[in-house]
Amino acid sequence: MDLALSLIVLLPLIGMLILFAFGRRIGEPGAGIVATVAVAGSFVIALVLALDLFSGEGSVETVRWFEWLPAFGVEAELRWDQLSTLMTLVVTGVGSLIHLYSIGYMHGDARFGRFFAYLNLFITSMLILVLANNFALLFVGWELVGLSSYLLISFWFERDTAAAAGKKAFVVNRVGDVGFIVALMLIFSVFGSLGFDTVFDGAHNGELTGAMATAIALLLLVGAAGKSAQLPLYVWLPDAMEGPTPVSALIHAATMVTAGVYMVARTGAIFEVAPIAAATVAIVGAATALFAATIAMSQRDIKRVLAYSTISQLGYMFMAVGAAAYVAGIFHLMTHAFFKALLFLGAGSVIHGMSDEQDMHKMGGLAKKMPVTFITMAIAWLAISGMPPLAGFWSKDEILGVVFERGGLWQVLWGVGLATALLTAFYMTRMMWLTFFGEPRWDEGIQPHESPKLMTIPLVVLAGLSVVGGLVNTPFKLTLEHFLEPVFEAVHLAHAPEGSVAWILAAVSVAAGIIGIGAAIFRYRDRVPAEDGTGWRLLNNGYYIDDMYAGVFARGGKLGAAWLAFRFDVRGIDGAVEGVGSLTRRVGGWLRPLQTGFVRSYGLAVVAGAVGLLVWFLSRGGL
Amino acid sequence: MTVTPGWYMALAAVLFVIGTGGILLRRNALVMFMSVELMLNAVNLTFVAAGRELNVLDGQVAVFFVMVVAAAEVVVGLAIIVAVFRRRQTASVDELSELRG
Amino acid sequence: MVETVLFVIFGLAALFGAITMVWARNPVYSAMGLMLTMFSIAVFYVSNSAHFVAAVQVIIYAGAVMTLFLFVIMLIGVDKAEDRSENLPIQRPLALALIALFGSAVVVAGRLAWTTGVHNPLDPVNGSVEAIGNELFRKWVLPFEVTALLLIVAAAGAIALAFFRDGDDAEVDA
Numbered sequence: 001m002d003l004a005l006s007l008i009v010l011l012p013l014i015g016m017l018i019l020f021a022f023g024r025r026i027g028e029p030g031a032g033i034v035a036t037v038a039v040a041g042s043f044v045i046a047l048v049l050a051l052d053l054f055s056g057e058g059s060v061e062t063v064r065w066f067e068w069l070p071a072f073g074v075e076a077e078l079r080w081d082q083l084s085t086l087m088t089l090v091v092t093g094v095g096s097l098i099h100l101y102s103i104g105y106m107h108g109d110a111r112f113g114r115f116f117a118y119l120n121l122f123i124t125s126m127l128i129l130v131l132a133n134n135f136a137l138l139f140v141g142w143e144l145v146g147l148s149s150y151l152l153i154s155f156w157f158e159r160d161t162a163a164a165a166g167k168k169a170f171v172v173n174r175v176g177d178v179g180f181i182v183a184l185m186l187i188f189s190v191f192g193s194l195g196f197d198t199v200f201d202g203a204h205n206g207e208l209t210g211a212m213a214t215a216i217a218l219l220l221l222v223g224a225a226g227k228s229a230q231l232p233l234y235v236w237l238p239d240a241m242e243g244p245t246p247v248s249a250l251i252h253a254a255t256m257v258t259a260g261v262y263m264v265a266r267t268g269a270i271f272e273v274a275p276i277a278a279a280t281v282a283i284v285g286a287a288t289a290l291f292a293a294t295i296a297m298s299q300r301d302i303k304r305v306l307a308y309s310t311i312s313q314l315g316y317m318f319m320a321v322g323a324a325a326y327v328a329g330i331f332h333l334m335t336h337a338f339f340k341a342l343l344f345l346g347a348g349s350v351i352h353g354m355s356d357e358q359d360m361h362k363m364g365g366l367a368k369k370m371p372v373t374f375i376t377m378a379i380a381w382l383a384i385s386g387m388p389p390l391a392g393f394w395s396k397d398e399i400l401g402v403v404f405e406r407g408g409l410w411q412v413l414w415g416v417g418l419a420t421a422l423l424t425a426f427y428m429t430r431m432m433w434l435t436f437f438g439e440p441r442w443d444e445g446i447q448p449h450e451s452p453k454l455m456t457i458p459l460v461v462l463a464g465l466s467v468v469g470g471l472v473n474t475p476f477k478l479t480l481e482h483f484l485e486p487v488f489e490a491v492h493l494a495h496a497p498e499g500s501v502a503w504i505l506a507a508v509s510v511a512a513g514i515i516g517i518g519a520a521i522f523r524y525r526d527r528v529p530a531e532d533g534t535g536w537r538l539l540n541n542g543y544y545i546d547d548m549y550a551g552v553f554a555r556g557g558k559l560g561a562a563w564l565a566f567r568f569d570v571r572g573i574d575g576a577v578e579g580v581g582s583l584t585r586r587v588g589g590w591l592r593p594l595q596t597g598f599v600r601s602y603g604l605a606v607v608a609g610a611v612g613l614l615v616w617f618l619s620r621g622g623l
Numbered sequence: 624m625t626v627t628p629g630w631y632m633a634l635a636a637v638l639f640v641i642g643t644g645g646i647l648l649r650r651n652a653l654v655m656f657m658s659v660e661l662m663l664n665a666v667n668l669t670f671v672a673a674g675r676e677l678n679v680l681d682g683q684v685a686v687f688f689v690m691v692v693a694a695a696e697v698v699v700g701l702a703i704i705v706a707v708f709r710r711r712q713t714a715s716v717d718e719l720s721e722l723r724g
Numbered sequence: 725m726v727e728t729v730l731f732v733i734f735g736l737a738a739l740f741g742a743i744t745m746v747w748a749r750n751p752v753y754s755a756m757g758l759m760l761t762m763f764s765i766a767v768f769y770v771s772n773s774a775h776f777v778a779a780v781q782v783i784i785y786a787g788a789v790m791t792l793f794l795f796v797i798m799l800i801g802v803d804k805a806e807d808r809s810e811n812l813p814i815q816r817p818l819a820l821a822l823i824a825l826f827g828s829a830v831v832v833a834g835r836l837a838w839t840t841g842v843h844n845p846l847d848p849v850n851g852s853v854e855a856i857g858n859e860l861f862r863k864w865v866l867p868f869e870v871t872a873l874l875l876i877v878a879a880a881g882a883i884a885l886a887f888f889r890d891g892d893d894a895e896v897d898a
Contacts, residue, residue, distance in 0.1 A: 649746065667781075705799060708800050717812070
């Protein structure tokens with residue numbers, strides 16, 4: 001058990017080491033096969049180990065690697081419970097499909113082996129993150145994920161935009177990490193330990209109270225918002241589309257961005273005692289969902305549509321975990337991993353077939369040219385739009401139901417979520433229509449073609465999962481909820497409504513989806529509107545938030561740095577340093593005459609000192 | 624009238640002060656050196672007197688060590704004086720003031 | 725009573741020798757004065773029952789060290805009488821003032837009651853060679869060995885200093 005569990009993490013790590021050392025020599029496609037086998041091996045091991053838990057017989061396991069930071073009550077220890085099992089399966093399962101796909105997608109790239117080394121590094125980091133049994137190890141995984149995402153986003157660093165995007169992702173993530181690490185410090189100051197069991201038991205037993213709980217929870221939210229691209233730290237994700245498309249699928253659909261959701265779910269015991277912070281999480285999530293959905297409506301780049309769509313869907317998950325519907329949040333995380341990875345990979349297939357064209361206004365009519373890509377993406381499209389009985393319907397419906405059921409002001413959030421669902425259906429339909437239907441608007445000389453089998457097989461598998469993935473947790477049979485319940489023993493899970501309310505809510509959200517789809521079809525049915533009005537431009541530029549950040553933070557930072565460098569450093573620091581120097585020289589000049597060079601003068605001084613001491617002792621009446 | 628150790632100490636103090644005066648007032652390096660020896664002897668005398676007062680031998684042992692160190696000091700010091708004299712043809716310390724600040 | 729007489733006689737002799745040493749313009753007289761003082765101090769050692777130390781005082785100090793001094797005086801030149809004019813401006817008044825202050829401080833110190841170490845109730849000290857030897861080679865053997873090292877270093881240093889002649893300037897300065 002111990003060895004097998006360790007192997008889940010170690011296999012991708014070994015793959016990474018092999019590829020870093022010999023990646024160039026192994027070449028293509030050997031490097032890809034090594035990486036894929038490593039991750040698929042992890043998946044198989046995880047699946048075998050998970051069978052016990054699935055059957056309800058297994059118990060929570062921990063694997064202790066070595067004593068690490070005894071002062072923090074921390075050891076390098078893995079935790080194998082229902083939540084980490086599920087996350088591991090999603091990460092390695094979707095991850096290995098993406099690895100497989102990448103073998104086809106990265107065909108001919110000069111740094112083929114290096115790419116797969118990075119992919120394996122990423123999987124390793126993500127597994128450390130989800131399998132950690134304490135906050136310290138979780139933080140290690142958290143930072144490694146940040147590092148490997150930086151490496152992957154700026155993989156094509158010859159392009160300035162890709163290098164800048166990687167840097168941006170890294171810096172914005174650091175902002176969130178500051179919040180996270182301060183939260184960890186506070187947690188340690190309260191509990192004297194960073195171990196999960198100690199902290200969560202303590203929080204459950206009332207050791208964490210009021211303001212401190214809220215502070216910790218809000219700081220955790222800052223960290224989660226950075227990683228999961230929530231307002232106001234979402235800006236890195238759209239730019240991160242500069243990376244290779246499989247990277248987008250891996251990082252921005254299935255794994256990295258879900259780390260924030262996972263973390264909030266994992267720390268549910270803390271949010272449980274900080275209701276204000278939990279509500280803040282939900283509000284941030286709802287706001288992000290709606291905000292990103294509006295931007296997604298107007299993007300022309302197929303990958304940017306999906307990027308904003310991801311932000312929006314992550315907003316849903318935040319809304320769920322903020323409403324204490326952790327199972328619903330994790331459920332949506334899982335289904336979203338399926339259909340969003342499928343959408344990204346499908347988009348990659350389209351881009352591949354269109355000779356790296358990403359502007360949807362220059363696509364159209366691809367359905368016949370790329371049938372497999374079209375059919376699989378259509379399934380994902382309907383899934384994300386919330387059409388029953390596809391995966392997205394069940395998870396989204398459960399989130400909306402839970403939020404509605406909480407009543408009061410939560411129903412405002414439900415309204416926001418519903419509006420987002422409508423917008424989601426709209427922009428996804430717009431994307432599908434512009435890409436696959438209507439007249440071809442291709443640039444001259446482009447010959448669209450279906451992608452090789454290596455790329456379409458993962459699409460088919462993911463399409464299958466997008467269809468059936470939702471069945472693990474339907475209102476008729478709450479398998480996933482029962483499965484995860486042991487993890488959330490300490491918290492009061494919010495539940496979806498039952499009976500007629502459930503039916504009505506489901507009908508309403510399906511109706512919203514149908515309206516969105518219909519509106520989009522109506523609008524893009526037979527021509528492509530100009531899409532360049534003031535409103536469109538505002539949305540297309542993401543409300544100019546990026547420019548605002550650039551103006552306020554980047555320019556402000558530059559001005560501050562300039563002031564520090566040319567004012568404060570020159571006048572203040574240098575002045576102080578030079579002042580000390582010249583002060584020393586001046587004092588030395590004053591004292592110089594004392595050094596007469598005559599030994600007898602020195603002797604006089606010594607005797608004067610001795611006599612002075614003697615007189616002083618005597619004046620005190622003895623020693 | 625018996626002689627108490629205090630008497631010896633008083634005498635030693637006077638000798639010590641005279642030695643100090645020699646160092647401060649003379650500029651012949653040899654005489655200054657002798658003054659240092661005089662001061663060391665004065666201190667030795669106090670050691671012996673105090674040892675007698677307290678009935679311990681430690682004072683005499685200390686004198687022994689002071690003498691050894693003084694002997695070493697005299698050897699090196701006189702060698703330095705000779706070396707300086709060879710080069711400068713003078714034994715006056717006031718001539719040796721190159722290290723003036 | 726004998727001790728009182730000895731103290732008066734040799735105390736005066738010691739003072740006379742000391743003053744002579746400081747006062748004499750000719751270094752040979754200075755050396756003679758110091759020798760007289762050292763002999764007197766040796767007598768005091770005897771009256772304080774420090775026989776071994778007294779012997780060492782006479783042999784090493786009055787004998788060897790003072791002879792060394794005289795050798796050097798001869799080497800450097802006997803005839804070099806020092807004139808008494810002071811070339812450092814405030815050295816002499818300041819020095820005299822300090823010495824006066826020092827002396828008066830000593831007088832004051834003598835009038836105070838001092839806390840001393842524990843008075844050993846055993847027999848009066850016996851400064852015989854045997855007693856000192858026992859003390860030195862049992863309790864103080866390590867410092868004793870270290871002084872041997874010190875003497876070797878001093879001897880080597882003296883030889884090194886005497887070894888370099890004027891022609892070897894470069895070597896010395898380097």
